[in-house]
Amino acid sequence: MNQTEAPPRELDGITAPPLRNGELDFEAPWQSRVFVMAQALCEAGLYAWSDFQASLILTINSAPVAPDQPYRYYDHFLKALTNLLRQKGVVVEEEVYALALQLGQLEPGHDHHDHDHDHGPHSH
Amino acid sequence: MADRSEVELRAQALETLLIQKGLLTEAGIDDRIALFNERVGPMNGARVVARAWVDAEFKSALLRDATSAIAPYGFVGGQVDKLVVVENTPEVHNVVVCTLCSCYPWAVMGLPPKWYKDPAYRSRVVREPRKVLAEFGLNVPPEREVRVWDSSAEVRYMVLPLMPERLAGVDEDTRIAAIQRDTLIGVAEVQ
Structure with missing residues (x-):
């Protein structure tokens, strides 16, 4: 990795990632992981950054417009990366879905909205 | 979607x-x-801690209601709707976990480490915190109480670590630079 190059790599216009106070704004760990994965794979020579940008533009433009929904940039980002890797013959989309399903069964409870475990201090 | x-x-x-x-x-x-x-740049949490170490009024406000105390910083969003800061003292050491998933106050602690999501850390730190802390290289003496705080979607915790003596009287940037992410989770002390 070229350490003098400041992240994010150039993404502007509709492909620009959300920023807060000038810094990348990730809402969840998976978003930062997907973001650096896209950079790492580009640097490994799997695609040119312009290819990724084109895939992202296509994904964002072809997504249904949902004005009442919050804009989910990193959902588009993940889809664009998966599509590009499929085009490059790196992954098969079904493979990703099948594994996601498997991981979901292995790891119940990552959805945080319906749990009732106790929170607070445990003293030792 | x-x-x-x-x-x-x-x-x-x-x-x-x-x-x-x-x-x-x-x-x-x-x-x-x-x-x-x-x-x-410096983690927002480090800025908050570096100030709390030298500003007694701010520290007291932070421990009373961290969400309000940090509001002027403008760290909006990023999972700090309800932040609770727990203070390390010579008698008490605090450590933060989310036993169910990986709730984490991004806005003040930056990006969470992968091990924070690890089921082993999540379950073991509650059961045997001293042992887990020792594995991180932090040996808490038996007479010092260890409190484990379990984060949730509603409440996130951040540790206010002890300030080492060497940082007394140094400028703010030096204090901020000394505060590593792991000290805000409570798996390390500020060196």
Whole structure:
């Protein structure tokens, strides 16, 4: 990795990632992981950054417009990366879905909205 | 549109497949995130701690109601709707976990480390905190109480670590630079 190059790599216009106070704004760990994965794979020579940008533009433009929904940039980002890797013959989309399903069964409870475990201090 | 958990699982599946194919390594991804963290400037939490160490009024407000105390900083969003700061003292050491998943106050603590999500850390730190802390290189003497704080979607915790003597009287930037992320989780002391 070229350490003098400041992240994010150039993404502007509709492909620009959300920023807060000038810094990348990730809402969840998976978003930062997907973001650096896209950079790492580009640097490994799997695609040119312009290819990724084109895939992202296509994904964002072809997504249904949902004005009442919050804009989910990193959902588009993940889809664009998966599509590009499929085009490059790196992954098969079904493979990703099948594994996601498997991981979901292995790891119940990552959805945080319906749990009732106790929170607070445990003293030792 | 997929819900949060579904898209997160797809991201995790893609990462797993790319690692299996030898195109990425988990450590490589972690390193990049760490680098990122350093490059986006001092963690907001470090700024808050560095001030609380020298500003008694701010510290007392922080411990009373951290969400309000940090509001003027403008760290909006990023999971700090309800932040509770717990203070380390010579008598008490605090450590933060989310036993169910990986709730984490991003806005004040930066990007969470991968081990924070690790089921082993999540379950063991509650059961045998001293042992887990020792594995992190932090030996808490038996007479010092260890309190484990379990984060949730509603409440996030941050540790206010003890200020080492060497930082008394130094400027703010030096204090901020000394505060590592792990000290805000409570798995390390400020050196």
